[in-house]
Each structure stands twice: as structure tokens, then as C-alpha cells.
Amino acid sequence: MVWDNQTWMNEFILLGLSSDWDTQVSLFILFLVMYLVTVVGNCLIILLIRLDNRLHTPMYFFLSVLSFVDICYTNSTVPQMLIHFLSAWKSIPFHSCVFQMFISLAMGSTEFFLLGAMAYDRYVAVCYPLHYMVIMHGGLCLGLAVGCLVAGFTNSLMQTILIFQLPLCRNVIDHFACEMLAVLRLACVDISFNMAMVAISGFLVLMLPCFMVLFSYGQIVAAILRISSAQGRHKAFGTCASHLTVVSMCFGAAIFTYLRPDAGSSTEQEKMVALFYAVVTPMLNPLIYSLRNKEVMSALRRVLGKFSEEN
Secondary structure, eight states: OOOGGGTTOOEEEEOOSOSOHHHHHHHHHHHHHHHHHHHHHHHHHHHHHHHOGGGOSHHHHHHHHHHHHHHHHHHHHHHHHHHHHTOSSOEEEHHHHHHHHHHHHHHHHHHHHHHHHHHHHHHHHHHOGGGHHHHTOHHHHHHHHHHHHHHHHHHHHHHHHHHHTSOBSOOEESSSSOOHHHHHTTBSSOOHHHHHHHHHHHHHHHHHHHHHHHHHHHHHHHHHHTOOSHHHHHHHHHHHHHHHHHHHHHHHHHHHHHSOTTOOOOHHHHHHHHHIIIIIHHHHHHHHHHHTOHHHHHHHHHHHHHHHHHO
8 A cells, every 4th residue: 555645644523423512422322322232232142142152053053154244333433423513623544544544435335245145045044944054054154254255355455455545635624534535535636536546446345245145135025926915924024024124224223324316425414324334234133133033032031041040
């Protein structure tokens, strides 16, 4: 990576979400609670899947990977944001900014690819239930998870290199984190090529998994409609409900923001979307998968029962 253009710039100043002190204190309390719920909830999901043998299935393997990605994603931006709420000088060192963008982009991209892989898992479970464990064997599950991570980190590395090779004229970022588009606005040169690469990258990261989801759920709906009993249809749909909720939430927000006919988005809108993916989604994922999933709740009761017996 070329750093010659950046040798004079030691840090960036982040404007954050508000300049009002009372508002910042209120936001600090709100996001601290959400952050703690996110970390505890996702760690609990990973722990339950690790401790309960009944959850050692492909679906819960992908769920544990999703929880790990969410923990990394929220930790890439939220702790720094919380510190800045109570700080008068909201600065971030140059290399920390680069690392933050790289990790947040990597985790965000990985999550979209992972949701596509999880949709394929649900497709196999509903459409080929008798061959599910044969098709979704350990090697395939691990390969899909690694592939999602490799694709996410590759996309992030490419974008981070392209952005930080640009000469930057200012060091004040109108955002609460080192977000890709916010940093691009600091460039002294024409960024048309970079914006084209962002569009291509966004299409691949967003639409390829989205097509996988649409294909998988199209096949799932067709298979469910062929089930004769209402109870069978309800059970088949129940296995997909939690994942479909998360997919609708994640892809819906991204498509509404980045793929609208009028294109482009305001700085405030970009902040809200970044908050949604960094804070809200990682917090809601474990709640959705646990509260809507009887197996996860049963595993929690079993683990708590064992813990109380030992004490």
C-alpha cells in the first residue's frame, strides 16, 4: 500500500452524530446498552451452540459464524464511538482509521455472503430433507464459511487500498467512523474511478447473495406449497422464519439506501445506515434467532439447568 500522500496526516477528526453535550450523553447511554446486549447475546449464541450437542448441525454452525462476524463488526466501530460521545476531541490515528475501515468493510461484506450461504442451507433442509446431512456435510459448511470470509476480506482489502492511495486534502470526516464514502469525500482528486469500483463492489457483495436468497426461497416456497398438511407447511416455514426475518432486514435496508432509482444518499442517511448495520443488526440477530427458535431456548434452559445443579 502506498502511504506517501498521507505522510503529513497523523490523525482524522470525526464529527460524530451530534455536537450537543446532553444529546451525546443520552446517545452514549443508549448505545452502551445496545452494545452490551449485542456482545452478550452473540457470545451466548456461540456458547450455547458449542455446549449443546443437539445444536451441532449446519444451520447452527452458520449461526455461530454469523454471531462471530457480528461481534467483530460491532467492535470495529462502536467502542470508539462510545468513547467519542464523552470526548471533546474526537480524533482517530491515521492507521487506526485504515484498520477500522478494513475490518468493518470485511465484516459487513462477509455478513451478506453468509446470509446467502444460510439461505442455501435452508433450501437443502426444506427441499431435500432426507439428504440434508449428506449434502450439507462438515467440509461443505466449513468451505462455505471460509469462502464468505475470503470474499469479504478480499473486497475490503481492494477498497481500502484504492481509497487510501488517494491524496486527501482534509482530515475532518463527517461521520462517527472511518466509513468508505465519508473518507472518499476528503480526496483532492477526481474519484469517479473509486465510485465506479464502489458501485461494482456493492453490486457483487449485495446482489449475488440476494440472488442466492431469492432462488433458495423461491424453491422453498414451491416445496412448501406441495406439502399436503397445514401442519407440515407450518413446520417447514418455521425452520426458515428467523433467517428470512434477518435477510429481509439486512437486504431491505441496503437495497433501499444504495439501489434506489434516484441513487446517491445524504451524509445523514449514510450515518443512519452505518448505525443500523453496526449497532442494530448485530443486536437483533441473536434476539431473533433465540426468541423465535424453540431449539435455542431449550438449549439455554438445559445449560442453565446443568449450571444450577453444579452449584
